[in-house]
Amino acid sequence: MNGPPRGGRGAGVGGEPGPAAKPQxxxxxxxxxxxxxxxxxxxxxxLVSPCGLYCRLCALRARVPGQAQALRxxxxxDAIEYWGPGVPGFKEFWGFLDMLTTEDxxxxxxxxxxxxxxxxxxRCAAEKGLKLCVDCPDWPCPSLRFLIDSYPSFLDDSxxxxxxxxxxxxxxxxxxxxxGFCYADVRRPAAAPGVEG
Numbered sequence: 001m002n003g004p005p006r007g008g009r010g011a012g013v014g015g016e017p018g019p020a021a022k023p024q025x026x027x028x029x030x031x032x033x034x035x036x037x038x039x040x041x042x043x044x045x046x047l048v049s050p051c052g053l054y055c056r057l058c059a060l061r062a063r064v065p066g067q068a069q070a071l072r073x074x075x076x077x078d079a080i081e082y083w084g085p086g087v088p089g090f091k092e093f094w095g096f097l098d099m100l101t102t103e104d105x106x107x108x109x110x111x112x113x114x115x116x117x118x119x120x121x122x123r124c125a126a127e128k129g130l131k132l133c134v135d136c137p138d139w140p141c142p143s144l145r146f147l148i149d150s151y152p153s154f155l156d157d158s159x160x161x162x163x164x165x166x167x168x169x170x171x172x173x174x175x176x177x178x179x180g181f182c183y184a185d186v187r188r189p190a191a192a193p194g195v196e197g
Contacts, residue, residue: 042172049110050125051133051147052158055171059184062177068100075143121147134162152186 049054055061075084084090092197107114110122121143125133125158133139140155147154161169 033052045166047109047113048132048170049115049122050131051121051144052154052161053112053147053151053183054170054177055104055109056177057173057183058105058107059182060107062180062182063102063184063197064101065101068097068105072097072101082129091195096163132161141158150187150189151183152188 047057049057080090080094084094097148097161106116109115110119124141124143125136128136130136133141140158144154151157160172164172165194
């Protein structure tokens with residue numbers, strides 16, 4: 001599984017752009033700027049987890065806020081605010097539902113303290129001083145097995161990131177998000193997450 005980095009070390013979040021890539025349609029930088037604007041001025045690279053998953057393709061951000069808002073509206077039509085407070089746990093449920101309706105679904109992303117608290121992939125990247133696992137000479141490693149087994153496109157997506165660099169890769173991921181792609185659509189059940197608890 002180990003091998004020399006493909007596409008150079010320039011694919012890293014903090015590194016120089018990788019080999020020249022020609023994303024379809026608009027330029028990679030323009031799309032990255034759109035992503036930054038859409039996410040409250042944050043750099044879209046902050047939404048790339050150390051393992052290489054992109055937060056905007058996670059159901060918690062891509063779908064759950066709209067679904068939670070629809071549920072909230074349905075419950076309001078059914079007068080939940082009148083009868084709900086008498087139901088044990090309603091206050092906590094309603095607060096949780098409110099949180100799910102936010103643009104990030106209540107998860108700020110791995111780089112901002114979200115994601116699994118005991119994620120060994122995130123911890124390993126931090127210990128090695130890496131922003132992305134694909135910049136590690138040991139990539140892909142056994143710590144990524146859960147993701148490789150869970151997401152059929154994970155290795156191809158990671159290879160693509162190494163090949164074209166972060167800006168072009170982000171443009172491609174934003175295009176996937178615009179088309180409605182979500183990791184949950186392709187996720188396979190796996191034995192156990194890369195979390196130590």
